[in-house]
Amino acid sequence: MNDIKKKSFYILILLNFLILLTASAQHTVVSGTILDSRDKSPLPYVTVLFKDSRIVTKTDAVGKYTLSSPGPFSQIQVNYVGYKTQVLPISPAVTQTVNIRLQETSQSLTEVKISSGKKARYRNKDNPAVELIHKVIEHKPMNRMESEKTVEFQQYDWMQFSLSNLSEKFKNKKIFRKYQFLFDEQDSNEVGGKNILPVYLRERLLQNYYRKNPEKNKVVVLADKHVNFDDGLVDNNAIGTYFERMYADVDIYKNNIVFTNSQFLSPIADGAPAFYKFFITDTITTHTPNLIELSFIPRNENGLLFEGRIYITMDGKYAVQDAFLKTGKGVNINFIRAMEVKLNFDADTAGKFHLSKSHLLVDFGLGKEGGRGFKGERTVVIKNYKSNVDHPDSLYRGESLVVAPDAEKRSDQYWAENRLDTLAKDKLKIYSNIDTLGKMKSFKRLLDVASVLFIGYKKFGPVEAGPFYGFYGFNNLEGFRLRLGGRTTTDFSTRWYLAAYGAYGFKDEKFKYYGSVAYSLNNKSIYKFPQSFIRVSYQRDVDVPGDESKTVVPEDNIVSSFRRGVNNQFIYSQFYRAEYMQEYASHFSFNIGFKRWTQTPAGTLVYDSFENGQLVRTGQITSAEFNLELRYAPHERFYQGKTYRERTIEKYPVFDLNFSSGLKGAFGGQYEYQSLIGTIDKRFYxxxxxxxxxxxxxxxxxxxxxxxxxxxxxxxxxxxxxxxxxxxxxxxxxxxxxxxxxxxxxxxxxxxxxxxxxxxxxxxxxxxxxxxxxxxxxxxxxxxxxxxxxxxxxxxxxxxxxxxxxxxxxxxxxxxxxxxxxxxxxxxxxxxxxxxxxxxxxxxxxxxxxxxx
Known part of the structure; x- marks a missing residue:
């Protein structure tokens, strides 16, 4: 009996071992990384499951996943909002790696149809899609960042600008034979076409702080890396600011989203149902919380509106989980042939969704989509999002934007360790490519030509001659007028700046001239923000009477020479000027100056008065004045070159106050007076x-x-x-x-x-x-x-x-x-x-x- 029990015991152990061995042999493990097929970026929180099972997992923040089961499965299914669902074959009962690239859905929203016996007219009333969007609008205040007491997060963003859709014939032209290393290839179905030539890349790492009461934003630039051109034509930092303005932050919770100078209406703006048509096109139950896919198209295809899809959480919060926006073909905006925006939101520890990633893609061009043009991209990644963390008031004091002293000197190792997004190696090549390009003589000649065409100046070593568009002009006093001038650049000195011109009128047979000397107090270009310089100048030229800010000289070109009506009264102006200019990072500035101005009437203009009934003709008058100009332009930005800068007009006001005091009996001044002029400029969107x-x-x-x-x-x-x-x-x-x-x-x-x-x-x-x-x-x-x-x-x-x-x-x-x-x-x-x-x-x-x- 004991022998029988022993045999049974051994048989039981053997059977258990065989069962375990069989089960182990059938264990299925799949792991890998899921990327966006277009930009190769990792996709977080993608749903991966064994087909026809309840065994589910999700990718992590960098797109990695692992899915395992004790049973044999031959297929996995991948679901992600806004992307095509994929069912992929796998080997059952095997541990394996399956890397996946998901494609965005290519649904044409302009072809959304409602099937019924009779075509239904679209109405907002009793429309469940419109009722849903009203719920989203109603819950916007509680879903916005501004609803929190404090918010802080780390932000990494990169932006790239490229020549795009370049044919092989264009690429192989003789002019580009030396530059083949610049070209990249991409998916021909992608916006921008097949061959692209990257010309600019900028990366930044930022730490953001927001406080609700009193409201304050603080941004600390921890690292900043960008392509460096020869700055004879453009300012490298300013061109980054210009592109950043073009590829603006996309906040879908705001009523309006500004790109360049145009304002697009958000699909969840307060008044969106009056401008958009909404359709419920899907329900996603594999996501937690469940989502409703809400598609929308503009009522007016030419309006500044989007078409696309948003995914709304069905947990009572009606938050946006993901969004896909694009412009229609008929939108009334110049040079932008296509624009796509992809937004992803993550839940914080309190279950509230916040933006985690945005990707903006813009196709610029003059012709139709598919032709040569420019491609712009910007990706923003947000990590370490925290809310309601108290900080001392000292953190929020001072300027809203602070740049770390070594932000532009970070090492390659620092960037490799701190990039919050996987940046493709082909994008990083541009840094070395542009360095190589800048050393090529042919490219330097190309920059010279561009400088003449767009700025009007030709560089000769440390000096620029120009502006060439002012070389010729005419008016009734001078007749045919020639002018030639020049100025020094930072290649001459970063402290001293000289400028001069000479002009001659062939009718009045008089020479006119101007000369100035400026000294930079901050060892930067006097045109670069923030300005800090002292300048003295002398000028003798022709003015339109009384309009010293719009003399013939600044407008001295062939177009402004054509006038209507009678134009026969002028003055010869003689100016002595001295000024001290100081700007601050807050965009407050002051200018303290002195001006001595002698006006001599010319043409048919005369200065007559009467004394004791007798006509007295005055040959000239002289005024001497001290002046103070105060200017405040919050959040002002510039498009800036080495020897010029141009303000970009935005929604923020600009305040200017100018006070002048005339001196009588000093410096030849004949009049005592005070003048006060104030202006407010504001753009309203x-x-x-x-x-x-x-x-x-x-x-x-x-x-x-x-x-x-x-x-x-x-x-x-x-x-x-x-x-x-x-x-x-x-x-x-x-x-x-x-x-x-x-x-x-x-x-x-x-x-x-x-x-x-x-x-x-x-x-x-x-x-x-x-x-x-x-x-x-x-x-x-x-x-x-x-x-x-x-x-x-x-x-x-x-x-x-x-x-x-x-x-x-x-x-x-x-x-x-x-x-x-x-x-x-x-x-x-x-x-x-x-x-x-x-x-x-x-x-x-x-x-x-x-x-x-």
Whole structure:
């Protein structure tokens, strides 16, 4: 019996061993990495399961997964919102590696159909998709970052700009034979085509802090790496800022998303149901929480709207889990042929979703999609997201943007360890490629040509000659005018800057000239933000009377030489100037200066007055003044070169206050007075109704002065349209010692034309402007009441041509059509009053070269 029990025991052990051995042999383990097929980026939180089972796993933050089962399975299924579901064969009962690349769904949203016996008309009422989007809008405040007491996170972003869609024929042209190392290949189905030539790459690592009360954003730039060009043409940091503005942050929770100068309406904006059509196109139950796929298309295909899909959590919070946005083919925006945005959100420890990754892809070009153009990309990755962590107030003090001292000096090892995203090696090649390119003589010659064409200057060692567009001009006083000038660059000195020009008028046979010397106090270019320099200058040239900010010299080119009406009154100006300019990182600046200005009338202009009834003609007048200008431009950004910079207009206001005090008896000054002028400039974005550029300006002169020192209001007698001048006012027509003006220039961005079938394809844009001016002259400065003052100018027939404003304001307005051939704007201008003044017109047609996106 004992032998039987022993045998049974051994048999049982053997059977258990065989069962375990069999089970082990059937164990199926699959692991690998899941990437986006387009940009090769890892996809986090992708659902992976054995087909027809409940054995599920998800990828981690870098796209890695492991799926195991004690049973044999022959297929795995991969699901991810916005991507095509894949079912892949595997070897059963084997441990194996399966790397997967997912493709985005290519659903054409403009072809969404609702099947029924009769085609249903789309309505918002009783539409479950619209009811859902209303829930999303209602819950926006609790799902935004701003709902938290504090938020902090680390951000890594990279942006790239490339020539795209280059054919093999173009690539193999003789001019590029030496540059073949620059070209990359990509999937031909990707935006931008097959061959691309990367020309710019920038990476940044940032630490962000947000506090709700009192509200404050603080950004610390920990590392910054970018392509470095020869900075004779562009400023390397500024071009990065320019591209960053083009590839703006995409916050779907804001009502409007700004790209370049255009404002797109978010699909979850408060008023989105009035501009979008929504459709529930899928329900995802393999995701926790469950999701609803909500597709949308614009009601007006030419409007600044998206089409795409958003995935809404069905947990009562109605948060956005993922979003896929793209522009339609008919959208009224220039040079952008296609634009795609992909947004991913992750849940924090409290279960609240926040942006974890965004990818923006833009195809720029003049022709149709598929032709040569430019490709822009920007990816933002957010990690270490924390909310409601208290920090001392000292963290939020000072500037909102702080750059670590060694941010641009980080080593390659630092970047390899701290990149929060897998950046493909072919993107990193651009750093060495551009270094190699910059050493090639042929490329340096190409930069020289670009400098002449776009900036107007030709570099000769440490000196630049130009501007060449001002080489030739003409006016009634000088006749044919030639001008040649130049300036030094940082190659000459980072402390000293010299500039000069000479000009000659063949009719008046007089030389004009200018020279300046500047000393940089911060050992940086005097054009580079923040400016800090001292400058002295001397200038002798021709001015349009009373408009010292718009002399013939700055506008000295062939286009501005053509004038309407009578243009025969000028002054020869002689300026001595000294100034101290100081800007701060907060974008507050001050300029303290001294100016001595001698005005000599020329042409038919004379300075006449009366003493004891006798006519007295004055040959010239001289003023000497100290002035202080205060300027504050929060969040201002520039497109900047080595010897110039241009402000980019954004939504933030710019405040300017200028105080001047005239000196009598010192430095040859003949008049004592004080002048105060203030301006506020602001751009208002009005979503689908366009944008308005508004300027409010006021001025007051204290003291008794002759008319050349009054505010002579900016007029325009050219055929070009000038935004900040009165386009139907004649030069010197109105003067004031106190005034208030309002200028509104509104761009409707195709709001009307986009709805007209025959015009919508032209992508024209409508403009409307209003310009109002109130002002006057106090009795003490009115030459009609005081004959001993210099008298207002008259025509050759003795008819008055200069006036003070009466009880009614000067008003003019215009209706314009822009984006003609993408570069022209025409305005029909109407002047509403003071029509009895000599030489004025009630209507006028003006043109303007205006590049817009």
């Amino acid at each position: 009005l979503s689908q109704f366009g944008r308005s550029d508004v300027r409010l300006e006021g001025g007051y002169i204290f003291g008794k002065v002759p008319f050349p020192l009054l505010d002579i209001h900016h007029a325009n007698q050219s055929y070009s349209y000038q935004v900040y001048a009165y386009n139907l006012m004649n030069f010197q027509e109105f003067v004031s010692d106190h005034y208030l003006s309002l200028n509104v220039d509104h761009n409707f961005n195709g709001l009307i034309f986009n709805r007209i079938p025959l015009l919508r394809k032209l992508k024209l844009r409508e403009y409307a402007t209003f310009k109002g001016l109130m002002g006057g002259i106090r009795d003490e400065n009115n030459p009609n009441l005081h004959p001993n003052l210099l008298q207002f100018p008259t025509t050759e027939d003795g008819v008055a041509r200069t006036y003070s404003l009466g009880s009614k304001p000067y008003i003019e307005g215009s209706i314009g059509v822009g984006n003609i051939f993408k570069v022209l704007r025409f305005d029909v201008v109407k002047r509403f009053n003071y029509l009895d003044n000599p030489g004025v017109s009630e209507y006028g047609l003006r043109a303007k070269v205006q590049f817009e996106f």
